[in-house]
Amino acid sequence: MTYPALFYGFLLSSLYGTAFHAWRGDGGLRLLFYVLLSWTGFWVGHFLAQYLGWTFASIGPLHAGLGTVLSILFLIAGNWLGKSNDKT
Helix, strand or coil: CCHHHHHHHHHHHHHHHHHHHHHHCCCHHHHHHHHHHHHHHHHHHHHHHHHHCCCCCEECCEEHHHHHHHHHHHHHHHHHHCCCCCCC
């Protein structure tokens, strides 16, 4: 893993997290939550693709395809699990 690929992976996953926050809204802590979820999902996807030998939408040494898919899945799951139940 090269430093530019590492930087691009964090940049891409941060973009996913901030775009999801722009779509869903909420405060600053929720933005941090979404960015952390996106980072986690992206890197889990990257290392899973590397382990399995998949090259779906790879950009050099970065497995961006599965990283993107898992980043989005982590964001959706985190949004669903992080909802407060304010039915009073």
